[in-house]
Every structure is written in structure tokens, then in C-alpha cells.
Amino acid sequence: MFIYVFVVFLLVVQTVNGDQPDVEMFSESFNQDTEMVLACRARGFNTSGIELHIKKNRCDLLTKEDGVKTSGIYQQGNTYWREDYIIISKSEMSNYSCEVIHAESRFHVEKVWDPDSDGPGRIISSRPRVFLSVDNEVQAKITLTCLAEGFYPRNITLNIKRNGNILTREDGVDSSGVCPREDNTFQRRDHIIISKSDRSDYSCEVIHAASDSHEEKVWDHHLPPDTDDKDGDSWLKSAIIAAVIVVLVLVLVPVLFLVLVLYLRSDLGDRRGRYSDVPQDVEAPDSESNL
Structure with missing residues (x-):
């Protein structure tokens, strides 16, 4: 029975872009419609370090003792995927969720199974990816940018700091605000224009309580090649x-x-050559000898 279910899931796996990791939480009827297969699929990762958890009521981590089966880590093309599943009764009223962690890319997403939908599940939380960068500006100025992307829900705290002090709009900080992305997560981008010669310590702090994420990145004062x-x-x-x-x-x-x-x-040699036939020892005639 389990082998049959496993083969069915293998047949529906599709290749996705490695730059767009994907997590799905879905169900399929099983065993004369009295039970269902609840599956969690993670795919599109560039390396094999995929950690996957099926959770009950967002607290209880289910294991193989609870009936969880796994495909293990498989490579498909240039990407890696993994799929875990569990068979539950259709009368089960608990909330199930799927948590996927990929430490190398700082990917962390948790999706909940929605029994009233045939979709890939609803995102509960997604940890932000944080980037700190500098870009060229006019004359001796640069733009210091702090970007947080891929987080869910939208509530987030983003701070640009100078020497440990939080900078505000009055200090010149400009913000895009929280903007939606195509994958149903959010992003926010804050920046400040500073002097290239400014030797203060700048950092980017991002706090996302829903995914229990708190990260701070420090600028190393490295400048873009054409302003360095x-x-x-x-x-x-x-x-x-x-x-x-x-x-x-x-x-x-x-x-x-x-x-x-x-x-x-x-x-000089050419000129000498032109006169080489003229005798050099010829004396001028004596006018008196002719008389």
C-alpha cells in the first residue's frame, strides 16, 4: 500500500527553477475515500541540504513512528527535492503544516494544509532573506541599501543603524514600505545616501516575529569597483x-x-659609389708645360 502511494507521488513530481524553491502541502483521497494521503513536497533547491517537517497543530513534530514516510533527497536535473507524507483519517480535524528549512540559502517556509482547497497550501510563515549592498551615487556619494524579501506575514521591523543607533527618515532613510511579491510573500527595501569617506559602522537589522527571525548584517566598507x-x-x-x-x-x-x-x-656610400670610376691620382694639367 505504501509503495503504491509512493509511486503515485513520484509520477506527479515536476521540475522547477532552482532559483525559485517551492513548498507544497496537499492531500489526495486514499483507501476507498476513508483516508487521505497528506503530503509535503519541497523542490527546486540548488543543494541537497533540505530539512522537512510535517507538524500537527503547528507544535507536534511528526516522525516515522507516527507514520511519516519520506522519499529521501533526490536530484532532478540541476535541482534537489524531497517529499514526505502521512496517511490520516478523513475525519481528522487537526491542523497540519509543512515546514521546510534550507540552511545554505537561508530558506525557511511553513505552509498549512487547507482541507477546503485543492491548492498547494497556505503560507503560515516564511523567514526573510536579508541583503546589505552599496551602489554608486553622484560624486563622492554612495547608496547603502537594506533589503528583506520572501517573508510572510507582512509585519516586519527593518532598521538601518549607524554606530549601533537606529536611523530614521529625519536622518535621510527612505523606505519602499512592505510590498507584495508574486509568490505571495513580501519584501521591503530601505536605503540611505552617505559619503564614500564615511567610516562609521553601518548595519542592517531585520526582525520578523512570525518566523522567529532576527538577523543583523554589518557593512564591511567595501565599495563598488568603479568607486573603490x-x-x-x-x-x-x-x-x-x-x-x-x-x-x-x-x-x-x-x-x-x-x-x-x-x-x-x-x-654616403651611394655618393662614393657614383664617383668610384674617376681616377683619384689624376693631377691637374700644368699650364706652363704646354708653352
Whole structure:
């Protein structure tokens, strides 16, 4: 019976984009419609470190002793997937959810099974992915950006800090607010424009209580390639140009001088050659001897 169910699930697995990990929580009728197979499927991950939990009432973690079966980790194309399932009675009124954690990509999503829907389940919570970056601005300015994306529900706290102090709109912080994404999660992007020479300690703090996430990333003062030490780059370029000129002078001048010498010698030889048939010892006639 279990082998049959397992084969059925294998047949419905589809390939997804590795850049878009996906979690589904769904059910199918089983055993003359008195029971159902409740499945949790995670797919589209770039590495095999997929942790998957089927939970009851969001608290009780179900194991193989409770009847949970697993496909294990499988590779399909360039991505990895895993599917766990459990057979329950159709009269079961408990709330079941599926939690998937992929530590390498900081992916953490929990979906709940919706018995009144044929969809892939409802997201209960999704941990935000946090990014801190800098971009070029005019003159000696850069934009420091803090991005939190992929979280659910929408309530989130995002702080840009300078030397441990939270910056506000009065300090120049601008925010996109919380915006929806196509995968039914949310994102928020805050940024501030600062001087490239500012040596203060900047960090990005994100708190998402629903997914029990609290992360803070610190800027390492690394600048984009075309703004990284522009003055130093200009000095280096000037030094390189000067060195090239010196090399050209030291090499070309002797070469040109040598060419000139060879040319002059060749020209002198040609002129001598033109008069080579004229006797060199002929004396001018003595006018008095002819008298």
C-alpha cells in the first residue's frame, strides 16, 4: 500500500527553477475515500541540504513512528527535492503544516494544509532573506541599501543603524514600505545616501516575529569597483602613463638615432659609389708645360 502511494507521488513530481524553491502541502483521497494521503513536497533547491517537517497543530513534530514516510533527497536535473507524507483519517480535524528549512540559502517556509482547497497550501510563515549592498551615487556619494524579501506575514521591523543607533527618515532613510511579491510573500527595501569617506559602522537589522527571525548584517566598507578609491586609481593611471612615456623615449630615441646613422652611412656610400670610376691620382694639367 505504501509503495503504491509512493509511486503515485513520484509520477506527479515536476521540475522547477532552482532559483525559485517551492513548498507544497496537499492531500489526495486514499483507501476507498476513508483516508487521505497528506503530503509535503519541497523542490527546486540548488543543494541537497533540505530539512522537512510535517507538524500537527503547528507544535507536534511528526516522525516515522507516527507514520511519516519520506522519499529521501533526490536530484532532478540541476535541482534537489524531497517529499514526505502521512496517511490520516478523513475525519481528522487537526491542523497540519509543512515546514521546510534550507540552511545554505537561508530558506525557511511553513505552509498549512487547507482541507477546503485543492491548492498547494497556505503560507503560515516564511523567514526573510536579508541583503546589505552599496551602489554608486553622484560624486563622492554612495547608496547603502537594506533589503528583506520572501517573508510572510507582512509585519516586519527593518532598521538601518549607524554606530549601533537606529536611523530614521529625519536622518535621510527612505523606505519602499512592505510590498507584495508574486509568490505571495513580501519584501521591503530601505536605503540611505552617505559619503564614500564615511567610516562609521553601518548595519542592517531585520526582525520578523512570525518566523522567529532576527538577523543583523554589518557593512564591511567595501565599495563598488568603479568607486573603490577613485583618487588612488587616478594616481595609478597617471603613473602608468608616465612610465609608458619614459619607456617609449628610452627605446625609440636610440632606435631613431641608429636608423639615422645607418641612413647617413648608406647615403654616403651611394655618393662614393657614383664617383668610384674617376681616377683619384689624376693631377691637374700644368699650364706652363704646354708653352
